Amino acid sequence: DAGVTQSPTHLIKTRGQQVTLRCSPISGHKSVSWYQQVLGQGPQFIFQYYEKEERGRGNFPDRFSARQFPNYSSELNVNALLLGDSALYLCASSLGVGVEAFFGQGTRLTVV
Amino acid sequence: QQQVKQSPQSLIVQKGGISIINCAYENTAFDYFPWYQQFPGKGPALLIAIRPDVSEKKEGRFTISFNKSAKQFSLHIMDSQPGDSATYFCAAKDRDDKIIFGKGTRLHILP
Numbered sequence: 718d719a720g721v722t723q724s725p726t727h728l729i730k731t732r733g734q735q736v737t738l739r740c741s742p743i744s745g746h747k748s749v750s751w752y753q754q755v756l757g758q759g760p761q762f763i764f765q766y767y768e769k770e771e772r773g774r775g776n777f778p779d780r781f782s783a784r785q786f787p788n789y790s791s792e793l794n795v796n797a798l799l800l801g802d803s804a805l806y807l808c809a810s811s812l813g814v815g816v817e818a819f820f821g822q823g824t825r826l827t828v829v
Numbered sequence: 830q831q832q833v834k835q836s837p838q839s840l841i842v843q844k845g846g847i848s849i850i851n852c853a854y855e856n857t858a859f860d861y862f863p864w865y866q867q868f869p870g871k872g873p874a875l876l877i878a879i880r881p882d883v884s885e886k887k888e889g890r891f892t893i894s895f896n897k898s899a900k901q902f903s904l905h906i907m908d909s910q911p912g913d914s915a916t917y918f919c920a921a922k923d924r925d926d927k928i929i930f931g932k933g934t935r936l937h938i939l940p
Contacts, residue, residue, distance in 0.1 A: 721872075750926075750928070752928075759930030760928075762928060765925075772926065773926065820874070822871055
């Protein structure tokens, strides 16, 4: 069974650019969450989507946005990139709310 | 405010020894406490999890001990092996389904 898949695996962007990260959840999972993991820290919650509706948003600026598609895949968009946005962006999927979440390998974003 | 505090930051254990990582939380609304294992360049992998109505859960060499009154929980890795060398995160999930992670413990098992 395929786990959570994220693309691309690595990305280098310039300050001020925009980036779109993609996530495909485990088959049958309807909830997708996004996390940012800065080097040496634990992941920080950005967004959760369930059944294509936003269920939660972490303490991130409006430059961060996301959406979930009818097939439950998801995109995370970050506008006006800053050097501090350099991090591993993780997607997690779960069957629903209140159950185990499984993480993908992440997308390593470097902003130069 | 850090809602989940994890210690130690790093840990070195001899092969065959017991690795112990401790966590404390603030929010009594947390209702699910997972532990994740992360290898360099990989995403966190769910290791074991517990709910607050249970005081202990064991899966193979991994055991979670949970003290609800003290708002503390810990991970014990018995018979630690070099392959266990990784970063471990304790976490707590609130009723909004958001996972709050600790800062992580870098575990190194000496061969």
